[in-house]
Amino acid sequence: MSENILVIGGGPAGLNAAVMLSELGVNVALVERDSFLGGNPKKFKYKFLFPDMQPADNVIGELIKRAESGGNIKVYYSSEVSDFKENGKKFDAVIKSASGSETKTFDSVIVATGFEHFDPARDAKYSYQLFDDVIDIKDLERMMGENNFVRPSNGKPPKKVAFILCVGSRDRHVGNQYCSRVCCTVSVKQAIEMREHFPDCEAYIFYMDIRTYGFFEDLYWKAMEEHDVQIVKGRIAEITSGPDNTVVCKGEDTLLRGPFEIPFDMVVLASGMEGGPQSPEISSKLGIELDEHGFLKPENVTLSPFKSNKPGVFLAGACTGPKAISDSITEGAAAAMNAYTYAVKNR
Amino acid sequence: MAIEKHDKENSGGGRPVAEKGEHIVARHLIEDDNIKEEKNLVIDGVDVSGRWNTFIISRVNSEFDRSFFEEIKKTVAGSRINRCWQCGMCTASCTVTPLYRRFNPRAFIYMMQLGNLKELKKYIDVAWRCVGCYKCSQRCPKQVNPAEMMEALALVIKKYFPEEVKTKLKLDEEVKKIYEDMIIGHGRLDLAKLHTYAIQKSGRTKELLGKIERDAIFKMVKDGRAFSVLRLGKPHNWSSSKEAMENYLRKLNTIENTEAGV
Amino acid sequence: MDKLKENQAAYYPGCALLTIDRAYNNSSKLVSKKMGIELVEIPDYNCCGIGEMKSKGAASMYMPLRNMMLAKNRLGSKNLVMACSVCYHEFSRSIARVKENQNELSAVNEIFKEAGEFNEEYIPDGEARHILEFLYNEKGVEEVKKNVVKPLKGLKVAPYYGCLYSRPSMYTFTDKKPKMDNSERPRFMHEFLEALGAETVFYGNEVQCCGGRNVVQDEETSFTLCSQTISKAKKAGADVIALICPKCAGALDVNQPKIVEKFGKDSELPIVYLTQLMALAFGFSKKEAEFSDMISEPLKVLNEKGF
Amino acid sequence: MAIEISNRLGLANVKSDYIHTAGRKLEDIHERLLELEAKGEVKVIHIKEENKPIEAETLLGWKKKIPTNKLWHHKSCGQCGNIPGYPVSLLWFMNQMGLEYVDERNQTSCTAWNYHGSGTSNPVGLAAVAVRNWHRAYELGLFPLFHCATTFGDYKEMRNLLVENKELRDEVRRIMHKIGRELVIPEYIVHYSEWVHVMRFEIAKLKKYDLSSIIATVHPACHTYKMIPEDCIYDKDIYAGKRTAVSTGVMLALGAQVADYSTWYDCCGFGFRHILTEREASRSFVMDRKIRPMVREAHSDVCITQDTGCTTTLDKNQWIGKAMGYTEQVPVMADVMFAALACGADVFKIVQLQWHTTDWRPLCEKIGIDWKKSEEEYNAYLEELKAGGKTVNLYEYPKS
Known part of the structure; x- marks a missing residue:
């Protein structure tokens, strides 16, 4: 008899976990709240992934294909775990979907519920939603994905674009003190794409620190040295309406120590990652810990970042904190290995 | 708007004429260029001379050029x-x-x-x-x-x-000019001439007659180095190089050609 | 003109060495010859640009590269040896830049074409070599030791490399090629001096700038920097400072009376060229080494020490 | 240019489906106040049924009850002297609507100008003054309504400090006992502009003129929306919930156009210290940072404010702008004054624009108000007074 393992969340981490378990011969129940697999990258139609600019479909599409064609994976679309109980070393879960509820016993569980993009509308100073030409990175990703990269206000190509880093991150005011890790890299990636698309459109990045860690740094160098993307040190304090249908970014140039108010055709807010409402929900439902940042808390952040505090329940991907897609995929595999070991041991 | 002129400087009353923006309490915090003030000004028949019309101009940078x-x-x-x-x-x-x-x-x-x-x-x-x-x-x-x-x-x-x-930057500019004239014009550098020109340009001609300079010149005359300077000469057929460089500079489509008029 | 023989090297003197810094020029030739290499001046040389041409685009590279063309064309030598660090910098800069940048190379060749002096295009296949690096790598420390007949025992020397012998490595290739000196802590002069039997002192300003570039229009800066260097060397117990650049000599030696006038006796110390000390140790007379050319009067201390 | 102006005009009307989410680290002081009351630590001036409250949403999505009746008017120092039409317009509206209030004469200054202007104050002193005034409303059985933005900001701050610090409460209680009063804290600190905001549709019912051709620019007072910002009214339908809704809300309800301008967030230049000792900074700020953008970018017919200091500073400093080539001029008045004009209040006797420096007559003409007639009546009244006639109350007092 083969093992039964529950994977909650069909994003990069959950997909990879499910695929790996399936290859081991495990029966996988993959519970996805949306009507499609692929998580945020699919939902917001990410076009190219950093660091090598490969089409997102090469990665996400491939994972979905493997999951959908894997014989041992049962995907529950538009569904959720509505009830969850421990049953000795095993777990009884009720999976609720449009077609009704199903109760099953699982040997172990992988939580891969992912993250939510910070909603920049929550930080009024950025005037997101107020000005059409203020968008955020997920909007830009979608616009690029749909090949519709123009100024939302008038449909014309922009001549001057600002990228604003650390929106909703590293900001006690909005309640998020952590760094979202990928927004810097995503922003330089988008600036490059933009410059390739509109060579005569100027790109400026307003930053406090640029955190393109590891080899992502290559993209940052490329943005500056090959695409003349200009970085300006200073966080933007407010965005107001400017002359000729522009939006004005007001900030302090901390390197020259002086105020600036620069009009732009378009502003892209690098909104960060949050645990989202699903994190506290899954935390209370499964009885696993939530950290002070609103993400799920690993048992030991260094030694076992893929284990929850509850034996048999494992964590993977951005549900434990902001991370790049590649890291999520890696964690999916790590969690799969651990969930499998647990299941086999307690058979 | 009518402006009436009072010649306060020569009124001889002994009252000192106010410096621009002098009465601003935090005057030292504001750069000169950012203060505007009319010494004598009457608007709509009201005398608003000096401190009554002072304005502080914003120092906000509003353009990335x-x-x-x-x-x-x-x-x-x-x-x-x-x-x-x-x-x-x-x-x-x-x-x-x-x-x-x-x-x-x-x-x-x-x-x-x-x-x-x-x-x-x-x-x-x-x-x-x-x-x-x-x-x-x-x-x-x-x-x-x-x-x-x-x-x-x-x-x-x-x-x-x-x-x-x-x-x-008068002196810097002139010294640079001397250098360029020599380098491009003659193809070689006459250090003695450069030194004397520069001292002359900085208005310190007297220094050339001072003890230190005199000793140095005397020494070089004595040991013969002064004459080697005179013998330095020009590279053969330098004028073709000179013209080629000048043409190049004139054709340049950058700010480098702003000083091309050598 | 005849092509070079073996044991001969094409040599670029530069404006200073042919005139007021003849001591450096002549001593360089003397010691090179003694070590087995004859320095042959390229005919019809022109000024390297002495750093004053950098804002003039490719023209700044034409100046030194014309000399490289002369070496190849007239003497059949791809490489060119020089003793002045400023010239060395201008040459290496131009070669490094045109090697890396095709546009700059074509711009330089445009000027060559227009001047019409040579019938060929410039190809960046040669190197500029500083006399110190050249003798160190071609002949080596052992060759120096072999030639010493009057060891400089008891002479404490502060080696002063200045800026452009070792910096920037993107032009000079210091740190890069296996046999090149270190850009932050050069050692070649130290090794030479020790081979001569002299003692080197550590004083911290070995690669500090003398401000020589601005010395004519901005004495203040140069005097301050020189005073720091001289007084540090003096404090470290040096009898003399050894140089490898005529521009440094202009700042440290020629201006020394003025520096002393301004900063006092702490800033007074004899200045010599490395090659003068080498010539002395190799058995040439003080007259042949032309120590009397130096304003800072090194003869006094050399006599006192009995050399 | 046309695109630009239409873009600016549309902004105040941008709607959003965005639901406010509270920042995780902020605590609702209102809840803590009620906890203290439950423990018997303080007395609270509650908003009762008879105050006919209307609920509004604040920056973080919290609910704030705004009382609309049985109010105690805490007026502003500079207002009555410099802009008398300001409080009068507000009382005029309440009279029109038949609301009960007390136009208090036994009120003290909040002393917060001193606090902001020179820092020569202390929390105990400030809190004691605040509580003294709150208690006055309390003993009359009314809910306090504050006219001045600085009072509003200061009292919000004092309320928070009193709730958070037992030592401060004890000290203030001791002082209150000395003057025969008690420590009371209002459930909410309410600014008059919030009253105007929640009553804006009632006010609009009284409208006499078509205002659709009027372009207004709103200057929000720093002390209304920047001090204790979580306590200010925001509305999903006004500036997409991104900027405080007061003043803009009533202008939209009246059918006027509100235009955006680049320096919306900026201070008027009053600056507390500056208006006292550095008028150069104040006047420069007024012309360079506020009036010029309002006129050049938004083609504004009127600048709408919500505070004493802002109204005075923006109005009185425009004339001298001419000295440095600032030719832009725009009349300045509080939201409630403009609303009163729109609803037919007398220009001279009620709204009292004659005390304003910047020319307001073109605005009246554009609205269609016969200011000349009003002026004649007013002058006749003055003549009457000179001849020994009896003064009449230009606005009614409440029936006692």
């Missing part, structure tokens, strides 16, 4: 301006910064990147103090070559602030 960046990027010396990320390694390495508070290559590069001429103007007098020791270029993690960026900066200042160059 990228054309400027493009201009510098085209020059040989400034071609790597897009690389600079403002880490400050250049200023940290600098030989001159410890001597002159306002000399900051990192900031100069940034002003050029953003086309912030307003700010750059404040540093014209010190911006040419680079000694060309290349410590910055040696250590720059992105090989921006800040030492040569200072050459691009000089070009920029020359093009955009010709008046200030005439007043604040």
Whole structure:
């Protein structure tokens, strides 16, 4: 008899976990709240992934294909775990979907519920939603994905674009003190794409620190040295309406120590990652810990970042904190290995 | 708006004439250029002379002028301006910064990147103090070559602030001219002539007759080196090189040709 | 003109060495010859640009590269040896830049074409070599030791490399090629001096700038920097400072009376060229080494020490 | 240009489906106040049924009850002297609507100008003054309504400090006992502009003129929306919930156009210290940062404010702008004054624009108000007074 393992969340981490378990011969129940697999990258139609600019479909599409064609994976679309109980070393879960509820016993569980993009509308100073030409990175990703990269206000190509880093991150005011890790890299990636698309459109990045860690740094160098993307040190304090249908970014140039108010055709807010409402929900439902940042808390952040505090329940991907897609995929595999070991041991 | 003139300076009443913005409590916090004040002014029949009409002009930077960046990027010396990320390694390495508070290559590069001429103007007098020791270029993690960026900066200042160059950088400009005349014009450098010209240009002709200079000249005359200077001469057929270089400079489509009129 | 023989090297003197810094020029030739290499001046040389041409685009590279063309064209030598660090910098800068940048190379060749002096294009296949690096790598420390007949025992020397011999490495290739000196802590002069039997002192300003570039229009800066260097060397117990650049000599030696006038006796110390000390140790007379040319009067201390 | 103006005009009307989410680290002081009351630590001036409250949403999505009746008017120092039409317009509206209030004469200054202007104050002193005034409303059985933005900001701050610090409460209680009063804290600190905001549709019912051709620019007072910002009214349908809704809300309800301008967030230049000792800064700020953008970018017919200091500073400093080539001029008045004009209040006797420096007559003409007639009546009244006639109350007092 083969093992039964529950994977909650069909994003990069959950997909990879499910695929790996399936290859081991495990029966996988993959519970996805949306009507499609692929998580945020699919939902917001990410076009190219950093660091090598490969089409997102090469990665996400491939994972979905493997999951959908894997014989041992049962995907529950538009569904959720509505009830969850421990049953000795095993777990009884009720999976609720449009077609009704199903109760099953699982040997172990992988939580891969992912993250939510910070909603920049929550930080009024950025005037997101107020000005059409203020968008955020997920909007830009979608616009690029749909090949519709123009100024939302008038449909014309922009001549001057600002990228604003650390929106909703590293900001006690909005309640998020952590760094979202990928927004810097995503922003330089988008600036490059933009410059390739509109060579005569100027790109400026307003930053406090640029955190393109590891080899992502290559993209940052490329943005500056090959695409003349200009970085300006200073966080933007407010965005107001400017002359000729522009939006004005007001900030302090901390390197020259002086105020600036620069009009732009378009502003892209690098909104960060949050645990989202699903994190506290899954935390209370499964009885696993939530950290002070609103993400799920690993048992030991260094030694076992893929284990929850509850034996048999494992964590993977951005549900434990902001991370790049590649890291999520890696964690999916790590969690799969651990969930499998647990299941086999307690058979 | 009617303006009435009172000749306060010559009124002889002994009352000192107020300096511009003098009465502002925090006067020392505001730069001169940012204060506007009419000494004598009557509006709608009301005397609002001096402090009654003082205005403080905003110092907000409202433009990033990228054309400027493009201009510098085209020059040989400034071609790597897009690389600079403002880490400050250049200023940290600098030989001159410890001597002159306002000399900051990192900031100069940034002003050029953003086309912030307003700010750059404040540093014209010190911006040419680079000694060309290349410590910055040696250590720059992105090989921006800040030492040569200072050459691009000089070009920029020359093009955009010709008046200030005439007043604040008169000597530098003249010495540079002597160098160029010799180097391009004659193909070789007459060090003795350069030295005397420079001292003359700085208005210190008397110094040439001082003991130190006199001793040195006397020594060189005595040991014969003074005559070797006279024998230096020109490279053979130098004029073809001279013309070729001048033509090249004239044809250049960058700020490098602003001083091409050699 | 005849092509070079073996044991001959094409040599670029530069304006200073042919005139007021003849001591450096002549001693360089003397010691090179003694070590087995004859320096042959290229005919019809022109000024390297002395750093004053950098804002003039490719023209700044034409100046030194014309001399490289002369070496190849007239003497059949791809490489060119020089003793002046400023010239060395201008040459290496131009070669490094045109090697890396095709546009700059074409711009330089445009000027060559227009001047019409040579019938060929410039190809960046040669190197500029500083006399110190050249003798160190071609002949080596052992060759120096072999030639010493009058060891400089008891002479404490502060080696002063200045800026452009080692910086920036993107032009000079210091740190890069296996046999090149270190850009932050150069050692070649130290090794030579020790081979001569002299003692080197550590004083911290070995690669500090003398401000020589601006010395005519900005004495203040140069005097301050020089005073720091001289007084540090003096404090470290040096009898003389050894140089490898005529521009440094202009700042440290020629201006020394003025520096002393301004900063006092702490800033007074004899200045010599490395090659003068080598010539002395190799058995040439003080007159042949032309120590009397130096304003800072090194003869006094050399006589006192009995050399 | 046309695109630009239409873009600016549309902004105040941008709607959003965005639901406010509270920042995780902020605590609702209102809840803590009620906890203290439950423990018997303080007395609270509650908003009762008879105050006919209307609920509004604040920056973080919290609910704030705004009382609309049985109010105690805490007026503003500079207002009555410099802009008398300001409080009068508000009382005029309440009279029109038949609401009960007390136009208090036994009120003290909040002393917060001193606090902001020179820092020569202390929390105990400030809190004691606040509580003294709150208690006055309490003993009359009314809910306090504050006219001045600085009072509003200061009292919000004092309320928070009192709730958070037992030592401060004890000290203030001791002082209150000395003057025969008690420590009371209002459930909410309410600014008059919030009253105007929640009553804006009632006010609009009284409208006499078509205002659709009027372009207004709103200057929000720093002390209304920047001090204790979580306590200010925001509305999903006004500026997409991104900017405080007061003043803009009533202008939209009246059918006027509100235009955006680049320096919306900026201070008027009053600056507390500056208006006292550095008028150069104040006047420069007024012209450079506020009036010029309002006129150049938004083609504004009127600048709408919500505070004493802002109204005075923006109005009185425009004339001298001419000295440095600032030719832009725009009349300045509080939201409630403009609303009163729109609803037919007398220009001279009620709204009292004659005390304003910047020319307001073109605005009246554009609205269609016969200011000349009003002026004649007013002058006749003055003549009457000179001839020994009896003064009449230009606005009614409440029936006692």
